[in-house]
Amino acid sequence: MKVRFILNPSAGRSGRLNALAGAVRKLFRAEEGIFEIKLSTDAESVKVLSQEAVRKGYELVFACGGDGTVNNVASSLVGTGTALGILPTGSGNALAGALGIPADVEAALSLVKDGAIREMDVGVACGRYFFSTAGFAFEAYLSRRYNEGRLSRRIRGVAPYFPLALMEYFRFKPRDISLRVDGQEINGKPFILTAANTDRFGGNAVISPDARMDDGLLDFCFIPRPKIFNTLGLGLKLLRGRIEDHKGFRSFRGSRGVIKGWDLVDAHVDGEPFQWQGDIEISVLHRKLKVLAPEIVL
Numbered sequence: 001m002k003v004r005f006i007l008n009p010s011a012g013r014s015g016r017l018n019a020l021a022g023a024v025r026k027l028f029r030a031e032e033g034i035f036e037i038k039l040s041t042d043a044e045s046v047k048v049l050s051q052e053a054v055r056k057g058y059e060l061v062f063a064c065g066g067d068g069t070v071n072n073v074a075s076s077l078v079g080t081g082t083a084l085g086i087l088p089t090g091s092g093n094a095l096a097g098a099l100g101i102p103a104d105v106e107a108a109l110s111l112v113k114d115g116a117i118r119e120m121d122v123g124v125a126c127g128r129y130f131f132s133t134a135g136f137a138f139e140a141y142l143s144r145r146y147n148e149g150r151l152s153r154r155i156r157g158v159a160p161y162f163p164l165a166l167m168e169y170f171r172f173k174p175r176d177i178s179l180r181v182d183g184q185e186i187n188g189k190p191f192i193l194t195a196a197n198t199d200r201f202g203g204n205a206v207i208s209p210d211a212r213m214d215d216g217l218l219d220f221c222f223i224p225r226p227k228i229f230n231t232l233g234l235g236l237k238l239l240r241g242r243i244e245d246h247k248g249f250r251s252f253r254g255s256r257g258v259i260k261g262w263d264l265v266d267a268h269v270d271g272e273p274f275q276w277q278g279d280i281e282i283s284v285l286h287r288k289l290k291v292l293a294p295e296i297v298l
Contacts, residue, residue: 001031001032001033001034001035001059001060001112002033002034002053002056002057002058002059002060003028003033003034003035003036003058003059003060003061003062003085003112004034004036004037004038004049004053004058004060004061004062005020005024005035005036005037005038005061005062005064005087006038006040006046006049006050006061006062006063006064006065006069006073007020007037007038007039007040007064007065008040008046008064008065008066008068008069008089008090009039009040016064016089017037017039019105020037020064020087020105021037023105023106023109024037024109026106027106027109027110027112027113028112034058040065040069043068043072046063046069046072046073046076047072047075047076050072050073050075050076050077051076053082054076054077054080054081054082058082059082059083060082060083060084060085060112060292061073061076061077061082061083061084061085062084062085062086062087062109063084063085063086063087064087064089065087065089065090066088066089066090066091066092066093066271067090067091067092067093067094067095067132067202067270067271067272068090068270068271068272069090070084070086070088070090070095070096070131070270071129071130071131071269071270071272074095074122074129074131074289074291075128075129077289077290078122078129078285078288078289079285079288079289080290081290082290083117083290083291083292084289084290084291084292085108085111085112085291085292086099086101086108086291086292087105087108087109088101088103088108089103090202091202091203092201092202092203092271093202093203094132094133094198094200094201094202094203094270094271095131095132095198095270097200097202097204098132098198098199098200098213099291099293099294100293100294101293101294111292111293111294112292114294114295115292115293115294115295116292116293116294116295117290117291117292118214118290118291118292118293119214119287119288119289119290119291120197120213120214120287120289120291121197121213121214121215121216121217121218121284121285121286121287121288121289122197122284122285122288122289123195123197123218123269123282123283123284123285124282124283124284124285125195125267125269125280125281125282126267126269126274126276126280126281128269128274129269130195130197130269130270131197131198131213131270131289132196132197132198132200132201132202132270132271133194133195133196133197133198133200133201133207133270134194134195134267134268134269134270134282135192135193135194135195135267135268136190136193136194136195136259136262136265136266136267136280137172137174137190137191137192137193137194138168138169138172138174138191138192139192139193139194139201139268140265140266140267140268140273141168141172141266142164142165142168142172143266143268143271143272143273144266144268144273144275145164145168146164147273162235165231165235166231169228169231172191174189174190174191174224174225175189175261175262176188176189176261177189177190177193177259177260177261177262178259178260178261179193179220179222179252179257179258179259180257180258180260181220181252181253181254181256181257182252182254182255182256182257184252184254186222186250186252188222188224189224189225190222190223190224191223191224191225191226192207192221192222192223193220193221193222193223193259194207194208194220194221195218195219195220195221195257195282196208196211196218196219196220196221197211197213197218197284198211198213199211199241201238201271202271203239204239205235205238205239206238206239206240206241206243207221207238207243208221208243208251209241209242209243209244214287216255216284216286216287217253217254217255217284218253218254218255218257218282218284219251219252219253220251220252220253220254220257220282221243221249221250221251222249222250222251222252223243223246223248223249223250224248226246226248230247233246234246255283255284256281256282256283256284257281257282257283258279258280258281258282259279259280259282260279262276262278262280263277263278264276264277265277265280267280
């Protein structure tokens with residue numbers, strides 16, 4: 001077996017390299033094959049290391065970091081015979097949470113022996129792959145503001161999102177859009193507008209409880225702007241997996257969506273923000289990524 005671990009040293013707590021190296025030696029000392037750790041320096045190096053592993057015939061490439069690292073590694077594995085493994089060490093860990101991958105290093109690595117290779121869908125938004133969610137309203141705006149903030153650089157995890165979301169609520173201005181999903185159309189001013197391949201954002205906030213990552217469909221979730229006094233309730237429903245109880249929540253399931261009405265918009269794929277101008281096209285590739293997961297998932 002040939003396995004490559006691509007580690008983002010800046011994701012999560014310090015000391016991850018030593019912990020990973022120790023766990024790899026402990027778990028795979030008696031195994032035949034190649035088990036190597038590569039350090040990434042930026043998104044481009046993650047891409048290069050992942051593509052190199054595919055060319056050299058590695059069976060598994062582990063993304064050791066947060067959702068950004070997972071997205072970068074997985075994007076290079078789409079449509080190949082190399083499977084994605086995840087060692088979640090970031091702030092949100094959205095895909096790892098949806099797959100049921102444990103945060104403990106040894107437990108996550110033990111899936112090499114005890115887990116199963118599954119095939120999952122891949123979302124495409126604005127020409128970029130996503131594996132958990134893509135967003136186009138407040139959730140995308142908040143991702144950009146989070147990445148820009150000083151607080152998020154000092155405090156890891158989802159904690160900085162809560163005070164930041166409250167502050168940015170007053171600055172975000174929803175605009176009129178048209179969303180068409182496989183012939184269904186909705187018009188309005190979304191506060192949250194998410195295409196979900198899995199059920200959750202990072203931090204185990206559930207945006208689409210019934211989403212499946214292997215059905216060839218995406219769930220398009222539309223939530224209008226809540227009044228300020230209802231924002232706490234919205235957040236709690238997301239964290240409790242009860243978003244469908246929120247007044248105004250609407251969901252459409254389909255294989256293709258088009259958003260019209262924005263000239264320039266904040267967007268994100270798996271929590272990685274960018275800006276986009278013009279119509280937004282969203283689609284899904286059915287079961288185009290192999291992923292290592294516990295037996296019971298998917």
